[in-house]
Amino acid sequence: MNLLWLQSGGCGGCTMSLLCHDSHDLVAMLRDAGINLLWHPALSEQTGAETVALLDACARGDTPVDLLCIEGAMLRGPQGTGRFHMLAGTGRPMIAWVKDLAARARYTLAIGSCAAWGGITAGGMNPAEACGLQYDGETRGGLLGADYRSVAGWPVINVAGCPTHPAWVVETLLGLTLGELDPDGLDALGRPRFYADHLVHHGCSRNEFYEFKASAEKASDLGCLMENLGCMGTQAHADCNVRPWNGGGSCITGGYACIACTEPGFEEPGHPFATTPKVAGIPTGLPSDMPKAWFVALAALSKSATPKRVRDNARVDHPVVAPALRKARPK
Amino acid sequence: MTRLIVGPFNRVEGDLEVTLDVQDGRVAAAHVNSPLFRGFEQILLGKDPRDALVFVPRICGICSVSQSAAAARALGDAMGLVPPPNGELAANLILANENLADHFTHFYLFFMADFARDAYAGRPWFDAARARFKAVEGAATADALPARAAFLQILGILAGKWPHSLTLQPGGSARGLGASEKIRVHALLRQFRGWLERQLFGDSLEAIAALDSIAALEAWKATRAPAASDFRLFLEIADALALDRLGRATDRFLSYGNYPLAGSPLFARGVWHAPSATLAPVAHTDVAEDASHAWMADPHALHPWQGDTRVDIERAGAYSWCKAPRLNGEVAECGALARQVVDGHPLIRELVAASGGNVANRVIARLLEFARVVPAMENWIRAIEPGEAFCHQGPMPDEAQGVGLVEAARGALGHWLVIRQGRIANYQVVAPTTWNFSPRDAAGTPGALEQALVGTPVGEGEAVPLAVQHVVRAFDPCMVCTVH
Ligand code: SF4
Numbered sequence: 164m165n166l167l168w169l170q171s172g173g174c175g176g177c178t179m180s181l182l183c184h185d186s187h188d189l190v191a192m193l194r195d196a197g198i199n200l201l202w203h204p205a206l207s208e209q210t211g212a213e214t215v216a217l218l219d220a221c222a223r224g225d226t227p228v229d230l231l232c233i234e235g236a237m238l239r240g241p242q243g244t245g246r247f248h249m250l251a252g253t254g255r256p257m258i259a260w261v262k263d264l265a266a267r268a269r270y271t272l273a274i275g276s277c278a279a280w281g282g283i284t285a286g287g288m289n290p291a292e293a294c295g296l297q298y299d300g301e302t303r304g305g306l307l308g309a310d311y312r313s314v315a316g317w318p319v320i321n322v323a324g325c326p327t328h329p330a331w332v333v334e335t336l337l338g339l340t341l342g343e344l345d346p347d348g349l350d351a352l353g354r355p356r357f358y359a360d361h362l363v364h365h366g367c368s369r370n371e372f373y374e375f376k377a378s379a380e381k382a383s384d385l386g387c388l389m390e391n392l393g394c395m396g397t398q399a400h401a402d403c404n405v406r407p408w409n410g411g412g413s414c415i416t417g418g419y420a421c422i423a424c425t426e427p428g429f430e431e432p433g434h435p436f437a438t439t440p441k442v443a444g445i446p447t448g449l450p451s452d453m454p455k456a457w458f459v460a461l462a463a464l465s466k467s468a469t470p471k472r473v474r475d476n477a478r479v480d481h482p483v484v485a486p487a488l489r490k491a492r493p494k
Numbered sequence: 495m496t497r498l499i500v501g502p503f504n505r506v507e508g509d510l511e512v513t514l515d516v517q518d519g520r521v522a523a524a525h526v527n528s529p530l531f532r533g534f535e536q537i538l539l540g541k542d543p544r545d546a547l548v549f550v551p552r553i554c555g556i557c558s559v560s561q562s563a564a565a566a567r568a569l570g571d572a573m574g575l576v577p578p579p580n581g582e583l584a585a586n587l588i589l590a591n592e593n594l595a596d597h598f599t600h601f602y603l604f605f606m607a608d609f610a611r612d613a614y615a616g617r618p619w620f621d622a623a624r625a626r627f628k629a630v631e632g633a634a635t636a637d638a639l640p641a642r643a644a645f646l647q648i649l650g651i652l653a654g655k656w657p658h659s660l661t662l663q664p665g666g667s668a669r670g671l672g673a674s675e676k677i678r679v680h681a682l683l684r685q686f687r688g689w690l691e692r693q694l695f696g697d698s699l700e701a702i703a704a705l706d707s708i709a710a711l712e713a714w715k716a717t718r719a720p721a722a723s724d725f726r727l728f729l730e731i732a733d734a735l736a737l738d739r740l741g742r743a744t745d746r747f748l749s750y751g752n753y754p755l756a757g758s759p760l761f762a763r764g765v766w767h768a769p770s771a772t773l774a775p776v777a778h779t780d781v782a783e784d785a786s787h788a789w790m791a792d793p794h795a796l797h798p799w800q801g802d803t804r805v806d807i808e809r810a811g812a813y814s815w816c817k818a819p820r821l822n823g824e825v826a827e828c829g830a831l832a833r834q835v836v837d838g839h840p841l842i843r844e845l846v847a848a849s850g851g852n853v854a855n856r857v858i859a860r861l862l863e864f865a866r867v868v869p870a871m872e873n874w875i876r877a878i879e880p881g882e883a884f885c886h887q888g889p890m891p892d893e894a895q896g897v898g899l900v901e902a903a904r905g906a907l908g909h910w911l912v913i914r915q916g917r918i919a920n921y922q923v924v925a926p927t928t929w930n931f932s933p934r935d936a937a938g939t940p941g942a943l944e945q946a947l948v949g950t951p952v953g954e955g956e957a958v959p960l961a962v963q964h965v966v967r968a969f970d971p972c973m974v975c976t977v978h
């Protein structure tokens with residue numbers, strides 16, 4: 164399968180993240196799966212006119228594009244002209260290239276939240292009129308339209324994340340080449356369910372603090388980040404604490420909140436990122452699938468039952484109380 | 495005179511277009527266009543100042559941590575907050591990890607692949623270069639990617655993930671480290687050192703850092719076979735292609751200095767003027783951005799605290815989204831070469847005295863930084879004291895301004911922040927490639943790359959001249975940072 168990768172209104176971080184994949188030889192792994200890298204901005208030899216000739220051949224349909232990977236938001240501005248990103252050497256807006264290529268692609272993949280929804284580039288007043296391939300924030304549509312289907316009949320596959328996890332990209336690509344991914348494998352927002360059917364909360368190393376609502380109060384505290392520091396891990400769809408980043412990390416182990424970077428609209432949460440919005444002391448963003456009354460009751464109960472160790476450790480940057488040793492074997 | 499428009503330029507970060515006027519087989523004039531505008535400086539207006547820590551890393555996926563570090567320092571400056579020693583050490587490790595990973599990516603993925611192009615077939619060094627550095631297929635891609643990924647596992651430990659971490663805070667690091675983390679980071683550093691000593695240098699880092707003159711470098715080279723190591727092979731190619739006579743720019747080198755430790759940085763701050771061999775101090779007030787040739791509404795040269803990023807796509811004479819930063823009105827070059835010449839490394843001072851800023855010297859200085867920074871990182875991780883504080887806290891003022899100056903892999907990065915009524919009233923970023931790939935200023939003076947390209951040979955019928963690619967990529971440009 165021919166893979167073509169283009170970047171527009173993003174930071175290139177999804178590519179940089181992909182290159183952190185923990186395989187021994189990423190390029191060989193893709194090759195082994197039958198993926199032929201037509202062009203990738205960070206890896207390929209061809210530049211300038213050589214690249215333009217290749218893109219022309221793809222847009223004409225002379226060179227088949229099986230996997231069209233788009234990284235970065237689609238910039239429609241100013242005033243719908245697309246001139247905030249003219250693809251160098253072509254004098255044409257990138258959005259025009261993407262429309263042409265998406266019409267030919269067997270599968271179209273949005274790599275990262277920019278390409279999926281608009282993402283960080285659509286933040287604030289959205290000066291560049293950024294949107295995603297098939298979404299404009301939470302609204303279906305985007306550059307290609309709500310009804311867009313790739314040649315294989317699929318909607319855009321949204322490998323969302325900011326950046327996206329290297330294994331989310333690789334698993335999606337291998338899933339397509341092996342025939343192990345089908346449209347049912349995408350959630351309602353077009354994200355592969357193998358990672359989007361998880362919550363960041365799953366496997367979080369701060370779960371014991373969460374259970375007892377033993378909360379961090381300031382950056383570098385060990386406690387749960389949900390009550391005060393803006394963590395949305397109980398609502399964000401991703402497997403970040405089950406599938407580690409860079410060998411063993413996650414946002415949470417790095418000492419900061421999950422900002423739900425896989426979700427449409429994450430760039431404008433409506434409150435400062437590192438602060439949990441509350442009404443009458445209760446966080447307004449409750450865990451997915453949990454009625455408010457339960458949460459309030461459980462929080463009150465668990466706070467009253469917090470072991471001293473958990474309470475003391477929540478507000479410092481290294482554990483000050485170790486779990487007690489038992490006289491007998493754990494049962 | 496013929497006109498050549500080169501783009502899209504890959505193996506640089508982001509999109510780039512270069513227009514060349516060619517006469518008698520050489521570039522007579524160059525115009526550099528940064529064709530992507532996202533508008534981060536507008537996106538940040540009106541936000542809670544701390545939200546900058548979420549937005550600015552996403553300016554750039556390859557210098558994400560550098561952007562975080564500059565923002566944390568600008569906020570810390572506005573808040574009057576200084577990190578504790580552990581916080582400073584952790585921040586240095588995090589920034590150094592990214593900076594060296596970027597140097598690594600540049601050399602192995604972006605830069606060397608051009609010497610493996612078929613146009614060089616038949617050269618004595620070509621077979622070795624092709625086997626090692628051919629894009630996608632060469633042995634180096636297979637070797638270097640896992641080494642890079644393993645090295646960046648340090649950021650998995652220190653910063654949760656890379657890119658786009660929120661660990662760096664105005665008061666230090668949000669990640670407390672214990673003995674276990676120290677051991678793991680140390681082991682990863684030693685593993686990376688081993689790779690560098692085996693593959694890149696074929697010698698110890700200390701021996702490379704100790705090369706203190708051109709004579710010492712020549713002697714080192716003379717005792718090794720041309721393909722003995724990747725650095726040795728580069729030196730072979732650099733000699734054969736006279737890369738020291740390619741891509742000379744202004745020879746005014748800017749470095750903000752880097753890796754502060756208890757008030758004194760590992761690398762010094764200053765501006766080195768090569769023709770007079772003098773070092774002058776640098777203050778952030780020396781910087782102004784001129785927008786006379788950018789698609790911006792206000793063309794004037796403004797200090798970044800007054801900076802203005804409203805766009806005007808119809809501006810006559812504009813040809814880039816990039817503004818033109820100037821240091822006291824002058825063009826300056828930044829990057830590893832600038833950092834090392836300002837810091838006074840004897841080999842780099844001699845190289846710059848002999849041939850100025852050029853393709854060979856820019857790459858040698860970049861590789862030298864592995865030899866100087868990895869041992870420093872080993873010391874920093876050992877110096878961390880578990881149990882002591884990593885992060886100081888403080889209130890955010892309602893009215894303040896701040897500045898954060900750091901050295902990203904590619905050079906001088908500055909963030910200027912103005913807070914009014916507790917909100918961001920102005921936020922301006924001047925990135926390394928904004929300096930290096932700046933367009934002309936109001937006086938018509940071309941930017942550093944525009945100057946460096948003049949005189950570059952263009953072969954008959956070359957649509958994408960190879961020498962031009964060497965000059966462009968030797969700067970290790972980051973186009974997503976340039977305009978942001
Ligand atoms: S999704 Fe995030 S990491 Fe990926 S390109 Fe966009 S800003 Fe960069």
Ligand code: SF4
Pocket residue numbers: 324325363396399400401403413414415420421422423424425
């Ligand atoms: S933990 Fe949250 S913010 Fe961090 S990468 Fe995962 S989904 Fe994104």
